[in-house]
Amino acid sequence: MTAPLSAFSKDFENLINSVITGLFWLSGIFWNTYDISPLWLRKLMYFNPINYFVNGYRKSFLTDTFIFDSNYTTETIVFYAEFIFMIFLGAHTYKKFRKILPDVL
Numbered sequence: 001m002t003a004p005l006s007a008f009s010k011d012f013e014n015l016i017n018s019v020i021t022g023l024f025w026l027s028g029i030f031w032n033t034y035d036i037s038p039l040w041l042r043k044l045m046y047f048n049p050i051n052y053f054v055n056g057y058r059k060s061f062l063t064d065t066f067i068f069d070s071n072y073t074t075e076t077i078v079f080y081a082e083f084i085f086m087i088f089l090g091a092h093t094y095k096k097f098r099k100i101l102p103d104v105l
Contacts, residue, residue, distance in 0.1 A: 001090035004097040007104050027051045032058065052079040 006013035
């Protein structure tokens with residue numbers, strides 16, 4: 001989704017790199033996000049796609065729980081809804097900039 005926009009502006013590419021770095025450090029690699037005490041903050045962490053993979057690996061290797069376990073359906077639904085939304089938004093962005101993108105590159 002962001003690739004055609006970053007072709008137009010180097011500043012936008014730097015913004016995306018900063019956001020991705022922030023999401024990485026907030027993803028729960030160093031701590032378990034299931035142990036966060038405010039419930040609203042734990043629910044907010046569901047919207048971080050890196051968090052889904054980190055918790056999936058942690059569940060699979062440390063607790064022998066399958067990543068699609070029925071106790072974690074909210075995380076799975078949020079991740080795939082976010083994934084599908086980003087695919088459609090990216091396809092729309094590419095379609096919108098299809099004619100002017102080769103001139104910029």
